[in-house]
Amino acid sequence: MITQLTHDIARLSRRGWLAAAAGLVLGLASSPFSPAKAADDTIKVGVLHSLSGTMAISETTLKDTILFLIDEQNKKGGVLGKKLEAVVVDPASNWPLFAEKARELITKDKVAVVFGCWTSVSRKSVLPVFKELNNILFYPVQYEGEESERNVFYTGAAPNQQAIPAVDYLMKDEKVKRWVLAGTDYVYPRTTNKILEAYLKSKGVKQEDIMINYTPFGHSDWQTIVADIKKFGSAGKKTAVVSTINGDANVPFYKELGNQGIKATDIPVVAFSVGEEELAGIDTKPLVGHLAAWNYFESIKTPANEKFIKDWQAYTKNPKRVTNDPMEAYYIGFNMWVKAVEKVKSTDPDKVIDALPGIEAPNLTGGVSKMLPNHHITKPVFIGEIKGNGQFDVVWKTPGLVAGDAWSKELEGSRDLIGDWVGKKCGNWNTKTNKCGGQGS
């Protein structure tokens, strides 16, 4: 069979070669990027989220969120008298494709701002593009920190806005003495656990009371690890699990926890990547009492939140559609961008970037968040316990808003660094040497 399919190269017709080569050239030449005429009466907003592939599970909702926010804004008359127009692309969970699509959005579609990315690697992949082409990226997901870039605004939580308060809560209110740091083996859990390990040690926790465990993406067989946690937890000290396990692996993890009978009253699990959306796929009854730390929960009762949920469910025509923390991060970020644009009366990225620090926008939990010079924002931190209906019950919150640290104070390499795009115009200002450019030498 194969023999018929292939031919000796030399037997190829010469014209065939020419035609094929011509085809190659045509393929290159007739690109989709015949420079689009940017309509003058709209402001284009890029939406860079995977709609297919493995990350679609998380990112699709954020695409809908931005479309929803744009829709709401247009109902109010748009921005600067112009309607907003969303340009949606699908980077298909493929990291290099993120860079390619970002380039396309900025160069071809001439968008004024891009809302996008979920994973750290996708953000890292588009970073050089945003720097080179000087545009704005709003990034809505909690991440590992250690970054402050001029073109990026981080509206998700930095580690000090999620991990550290959660650990504080467990130490103070639950008297936890022994810690399991369980995570998926990638940068966010690695960094978060590094920070937490340093933080716990500074609080006098001994090395033997910390167990660190990493699993591959999409790990589905948790028997051994859950048994290990159980064993670790039976040393006579109150034990808790701090989970940075990535989305997909959580369902089998919690199912195994429930089945092996680890109750929240014995060994509570506090998670940083499990929100309303993830819980929608699990029967939460055996998980009641396990915790999550976020800057927003759907169950928080404020007028703004109730309106947001109602409008969102009406927009998606799905009365059961849940909301979650990254959505709120977009809500804040989007409104900040709108305010900044209206302040400088321009969508020019340079002007908007300079205008953004200091801009305040209400969050959905009753406070007002502020964009900081390091391009992170102030947020409240909530600890929620899982309820039987797949929602969270807030059991603790920080007294005020917590300012996001771009650089962790717990890590040796970044202790002296700060990001300051207002005064110092530098993302990695060293406060010891008073120089821009990291630790220097």
Place this chain on the structure above:
Amino acid sequence: MNVMDTRATSAMLYLDGVHVSFDGFHAINNLSLALEPGEMRAIIGPNGAGKTTMMDIITGKTKPDEGTVLFDGVTDLTRLDETRIAELGIGRKFQKPTVFESQTVQDNLLLALNVDHSVRGTLFWRESRAETERIQKVLETIRLTDARNRLAGSLSHGQKQWLEIGMLLAQDPKLLLVDEPVAGMTDVETHQTAELLKEINKDHTIMVVEHDMTFVRELGVKVTCLHEGTVLAEGSIDQVSSNERVVEVYLGR
């Protein structure tokens, strides 16, 4: 490779006490056989008698469980792989004609030529007059001169059989193993094949496996009848075909 100190036998091919079994089925059972240099031997036997398996053993495709297979009196073939055995000078024609169907007749012969077979050799190979002449000669012998530029896959069944014999000639081995060369041939072609084999036999030792008794008779050589993996009878065609057991298990009454 494994070369013994002295020639253990004068035979070109010497099988002694060979056993092989697949999952408990004894395909070859205490088989012993000797082929003298320059001899042509016809092997007959019913289906499943172990004819093809025997060829597999000689060419290194199957390793026997026990027994000795000596080539040229000195080389133990059971230790070598197909390539090494082919290099020693044993050529094989398969039961089902196996030629390189997507290449031309000429290229098939070119590939079979007994020249440098290393990767380097073939990469930097260039056509030489001597090779062209060899190919020309083989093409004439197998009567495919006019079809030299046709794809082997487009040949008729009989032509493919011949091409494969031609490839054996180009390979110029000391010993030719020919498995059912006339299957699917017309009477005329069968006759021509017999003539061809006799011609080849002038400088080569040949072992022919064949069902066609007319063809075997026409070859007029010593015949060995295999049954259940062992030699049932050996001798001239008349002796064998009159053997009681052979008649019973193979030829039928």
Place this chain on the structure above:
Amino acid sequence: MFGYFLERFRALVLSVLLIACFALPAFAGPFEDAVAKFANDEFSDTAEAIEAVASSGNPLAFPIISALQEERLSADPESKKVFITQADGKIIDAATGAVVDKLPDNAASVRLNNRLRRTVEAALGSLTLLSPDPAKRVAAAQSVFKSHDENALPVVEGALAKETDKAAKQAFTEARAAIILFKSDASDNDKLDAVAVIKARGDQEALALLTSAGSDQPPLVAQAITGAISSIQSNLAMWSAVQNAWYGLSLGSVLLLAAIGLAITFGVMGVINMAHGEMVMIGAYTTFVVQEVIRTRYPGLFDYSLLIAVPLAFLVAGGIGVAIERSIIRFLYGRPLETLLATWGLSLVLQQAVRTMFGPTNREVGNPSWMSGAFELGQITITYNRLWILCFTLAVFVILLAMLGYTALGLEMRAVTQNRRMAASMGIATSRVDALTFGLGSGIAGIAGVALSQIDNVSPNLGQSYIIDSFMVVVFGGVGNLWGTLVGAFTLGIANKFLEPVAGAVLGKIAILVLIILFIQKRPRGLFALKGRAVEA
């Protein structure tokens, strides 16, 4: 602060309880005030309310606290009234016990956090030490074993003296030992006896208790404790090997289940079906749909949802399999590598189709009650869902073997795979057999999806995570041999689980892959390879 509060509260509960055994004095005002505190929606008030209610001796105390635990206690923040929704749906006023028609509109269930949940458990534990139900007494004794609260000692000893149930007696003995071990004024001899009792229990709880009791004990006792700890530890180490073996079997059964359909389509038919994982996914989504229908229409049938889903998943996935065979695969027989590419394309289409239909997020598939929870076997925990999956897998395997061996279709399948032309000339409709064989393989993948929905995500990506593992199992076991698949799956499962504690999950998996690659070099056709000339044909 909290710990102090808990101690004080426990003392109160127990002392009151002791009094309550003799007489039930009726307090009126303070009890109602206490109950009203539940309506304040403050954790500290709730805690005080629990304390007050539990110590009140009021007959409503037990119903209130157990309702609180089961989230049946609701409160109206304005009128400060608190209500219990009873198991039979009747609603009573918690303060008075009077029946009410319905809950006020703004009544919300009283919230708990983990701290309160523990308080509630402790309160209920103390309240149920004398329960008439032996199972409840065991549970109560075990909660005392964990809390080893000195104040409970008189009740435990009293209960122990009267106890007739064997399990409960054992539990009380252990609870008593735990208390004595922590009691500062207990004699050395008592403590040594206690250590012996706890050592005999020999599980992780015992180890935890002994470890935390290790400090400031008399030297003799400390020595005994150290001995007991090391004895329990070595015992547990032995059990952990058994545990690993069980985990391995369990993982092996999952691998087998995922791979067995592939063993048919790939092993028997030679079709490399990269969309096999998607058949598993379709089975899982079938389970989801079945459960949705049951949840909305026939909630009583929920425990049977999987039994209903199994045949349906087989039919749905099998039907799709037949459709795929008829529309794509039959044109590609004899071109295995192209089948691979086409079915890979198909898998992308199926994934995206499911994503479009059901949305990209995980769907909830619940565990029926008989698949929830775990039981202890010696010192290992066996979860019911894993156990059932193992049994289910073996059942599927046996049925499949029987089917191939003894039914007409099985005979025809084997005939067609061994010699298609001969089978055709014997009057077997080979194309029908092909379609049915592929349908069978796909249908079994669908069944696997039902089982996997119990332990894994039900998302469009479900199939992807199993496809490579499935191929490894089939190739490792030897193509065309169901027994090979069985042995392959369990070997890989067990090897993986013994490697995981040593090397970690990631390295363990890499090691397994490398071992398979090396193994294939040694035996290019797998563990149970067919030999002989037929293989080459």
Place this chain on the structure above:
Amino acid sequence: MSAHILTRSLDRAATAFILIVAAVGILVPLSNLLLPQGSFLQVPTYLVALWGKYVCYAILALSIDLIWGYCGILSLGHGAFFALGGYAMGMYLMRQIGSRGVYGNPILPDFMVFLNWDKLPWYWYGFDMFPFAALMVLVVPGLLAFCFGWLAFRSRVTGVYLSIITQAMTYALLLAFFRNDFGFGGNNGLTDFKDILGFNVQADGTRAALFALSCLALIIGFLICRAIVTSKLGKVLIAVRDAESRTRFLGYRVESYKLFVFTLSACMAGVAGALYVPQVGIINPSEFAPGNSIEAVIWVAVGGRGTLVGAALGAVVVNYAKTFFTSGPLAPYWLFMLGALFILVTLLLPKGIVGTFNSWWEPWRAQRVAAVESAAREDGISEPNSAEQAQ
């Protein structure tokens, strides 16, 4: 090198292909750099980067076609060699960042600093020197392919089995590179590059040069493949593909042949990866994903396997389609289209674009050139006749 190999491999069609690629490789960068921005004929920089990516994919496709189209080895793990080449280049680029990283550490890459690595792991030594890194681009994939092939081909793992273990290989590497302990940046991989050989990787000039270099690499790769497939070695490869054991019985050491092309192909894939990384700006473990390797095989199938030029064409066409369909309203349906493409090509276009084109074209041409044929007969070995090819 013998000149005859080159002359033999360059028939007019191959020459035409090379000329076209060369023209693209020269004109596109020139247009990008010399013409005024926004002019009709100016190729914008983002297109240069995008097309550069396509050209790298074309080299990868070429390397797959060499082993699959001509030798019948279907590797579902070729993305691994591509990624390894990419990592070797990425490590060089990473070292070039020097103290310009966010932490300003002159030796350690950023990801090592924030994970508290105190010194550079030994396997990072030498990557600050371009010649060493360039050598590693060839050596690392080549060595892996050699070891893997040496084991697999010697024990005669063929067909589907080989495909599946190549998949296992790339999957194992995927998991390994995901591990942060491995020292290659884990899931984030290597990114945020600054300089290559002292030139800013984001400068238009560098991009243009990289594009031209990729085209040059495509031409060289194409020439090497052509030289192989038109030599007697090429005939042996096809013989191995069509009847492996027959080839053995003719006295060819099949495993050496397979090992040779497999290793060569891996080196080519490595070069493609190395050129890809500075143009795309990131290399991370997802390049090892088995799906990527399968997709690359599809490019070859779409273009027409065993045609070389088809493989390059297929890579460009499929990736162009991907670029086109992942934007705009069609975005959610992209996977439907990719999947359907896989199915339709295998069902309806089993010879791919170029192969199908030829099978329509050849019979017609055959008649036309029949007269010329007889004259060409005598040198038939190097110029086989295709008159009988009508199928």
